[in-house]
Amino acid sequence: MQNKKSTYLAKTGFTRIDLRAVLIDMDGVLYDSMPYHAAAWYEAIASLGIPCTREEFFMYEGRTGASTIDLIFNREYGRDATDAEKESIYRHKTELFSAKGVARPMPGAADFLHEVKAHGLTPVLVTGSGQQSLLGKLNCDYPDIFSPQTMVTAFDVKYGKPHPEPYLMGLKKTGVEAWQALVVENAPLGVEAGTAARIFTVAVNTGPLADKVLLDAGADILLPDMTTLAADFDTIYRNLNH
Secondary structure (H helix, E strand, O other), X not given: OHHHHHHHHHHHOOOOXXXXXXXXXXXXXXXOOHHHHHHHHHHHHHOOOOOOOOOHHHHOOOOOHHHHHHHHHHHHHOOOOOHHHXXXXXXHHHXXXXXXXXXXXXXXXXXXXXXXXXXXXEEEXXXXXXXXXXXXXXXXXXXXXXXXXXXXXXOOOOOOOOOXXXXXXXXXXXXXXXXXXXEEEOOHXXXXXXXXXXXXXXXXXXXXXXXXXXXXXXXXXEEOOHHHHHHHHHHHHHHHHO
């Protein structure tokens, strides 16, 4: 762990880590929702006659809906989608996602959030999602953890992940610097966003991607799941703040 910390400090030019906040992705971290998202995106895009695979949407996780649609349209048609096309496609995707039922909380996530609070840290939600069905569940599944002042969603940013804007906004809302925060992500684009914001980034591989994808994206630490992160959090905290 000390090697990971030293590498991070050398990479960023910071002289220390003084954790005060944890910036947390939602899909694939707090909820086991990515299989539903990937399937809904696949069905919505395939219905347009555009070739795609379910697996590719795990790679796009973290982008805003508009950014994902533009990516697909540029690949297929060589242009961005119109506003009307984006609205129609995202509405269809949202309907498909909602029809799949409510995603369950990710095993270990509640224990992890308890650890965050027990260490006196502020939890901040940073998600590219605009799915109200999940956002509305947060207070039910994770009561007294997040508030509107500690949430960054697709509605708050111009640029989605992998741009650092979502995490930079998370820092701003919390009033901390990059060296005072930790990012928890499960997606390569989210990892890229966290590292681009110069925040120590922990990747949890809760999906089907190879570990190498998350490490290549710049993860400072890689863990297999949220249960392991919850169990190891005290050790991570003490080593980073040492």
